[in-house]
Amino acid sequence: MDFDLDACWTFTATGHGKGAGDESVANYKGQKKASTSDSIEAFFYSLSNLHQNNSIFTIDKLPELFRHVIPEYILKARQLVSYVHSIADMALELDENTFEQNNTSNNASFTLRLTKYLPTKNEEQLAFGEHQDYLGFTLIQNDNVPGLEVNINERWFRVESKPNTLLLVGGEFIERWTNNYWKAILHRVAAVKQLRYSVLFFSGPDMNCVIQTLPCKKCIKQQSKYIPITAYEHLVQRQIAATRN
Numbered sequence: 001m002d003f004d005l006d007a008c009w010t011f012t013a014t015g016h017g018k019g020a021g022d023e024s025v026a027n028y029k030g031q032k033k034a035s036t037s038d039s040i041e042a043f044f045y046s047l048s049n050l051h052q053n054n055s056i057f058t059i060d061k062l063p064e065l066f067r068h069v070i071p072e073y074i075l076k077a078r079q080l081v082s083y084v085h086s087i088a089d090m091a092l093e094l095d096e097n098t099f100e101q102n103n104t105s106n107n108a109s110f111t112l113r114l115t116k117y118l119p120t121k122n123e124e125q126l127a128f129g130e131h132q133d134y135l136g137f138t139l140i141q142n143d144n145v146p147g148l149e150v151n152i153n154e155r156w157f158r159v160e161s162k163p164n165t166l167l168l169v170g171g172e173f174i175e176r177w178t179n180n181y182w183k184a185i186l187h188r189v190a191a192v193k194q195l196r197y198s199v200l201f202f203s204g205p206d207m208n209c210v211i212q213t214l215p216c217k218k219c220i221k222q223q224s225k226y227i228p229i230t231a232y233e234h235l236v237q238r239q240i241a242a243t244r245n
Contacts, residue, residue: 039118039127039191045070046111074112077139077201081110084137084168092178092216099136102205109135109204117147117189117196127196128189133171134238135204135231140167145196151186158190172234173204176211176226179219207232 085099092098102108117127127147142148148159148167159167175184189196205211212228213219 039120039125040115041118042113042115044111044113045074046109070112073199074110074201077112078110078203080139080166081137081201081203088137092181092214092218094214094216098214102209103136103203105206107206107208109202109207111202113200113202115198115200117145117192117198119193119195120191123191125191126188127192130186130188132175132184132186133169133202134173134235135171135202136173137203138169138171139201139203140169141165141199142167143197145192145194147189147192147196148198149188149190151188156188171202171204172238173211173231176229176234177214177219178216179213179222179224179226181218204235205231207235 081103082100085103086096088094089096089098089100115128120127130151140148142161142163144161144163146158146161148161149156150159151157169187170182170184172184174182207230209231210228211226211231211234213224213226
């Protein structure tokens with residue numbers, strides 16, 4: 001699928017400059033998981049115009065270094081997510097464009113996060129607390145500094161860091177759509193001994209989209225574990241959980 005950069009490029013700075021040491025709250029199944037303060041700095045750039053109370057930027061407002069790279073990266077990542085949706089349709093034996101159709105409106109959510117993880121002397125302090133991604137598929141590009149870990153059967157495993165590769169992570173919408181056939185994996189970033197950088201691209205459907213079990217054989221073998229919910233309602237629940245206390 002082709003996307004017009006000029007047509008889609010009005011973006012919102014949604015979390016511009018999260019400082020190191022800010023309190024970390026990650027959520028797992030709606031429960032608050034407070035952790036030691038995250039040691040990161042992050043910049044968010046979004047194609048979505050849904051975010052409230054944020055200034056709208058144009059390309060010329062970006063730092064000069066980013067003016068070409070950021071828009072082009074977002075455009076290419078958006079195209080790649082479209083291909084991922086097609087592969088997901090085939091893997092689940094769904095009708096063509098089942099995943100993509102919920103991500104084509106102007107209200108779909110596509111956000112790029114540039115993250116710098118800061119070294120810490122405390123090896124027990126996580127660079128970024130354990131969490132599941134809230135929305136759809138996430139693309140992750142890491143540098144050669146290790147740190148990302150995933151939880152499988154209550155054990156943490158380190159993910160090998162390979163430059164020039166992308167990791168694909170499913171968020172909670174993927175879990176709900178597939179009735180837990182595909183899981184939203186719990187992950188975190190362990191303490192790092194040197195600066196670590198990653199680029200993450202988060203995707204999500206139109207906020208009015210109803211998230212319910214998809215009509216695929218693999219998804220409906222068991223009774224649906226989730227009640228239908230709109231993307232907006234789910235996101236509000238997660239934001240409330242994140243600010244609890």
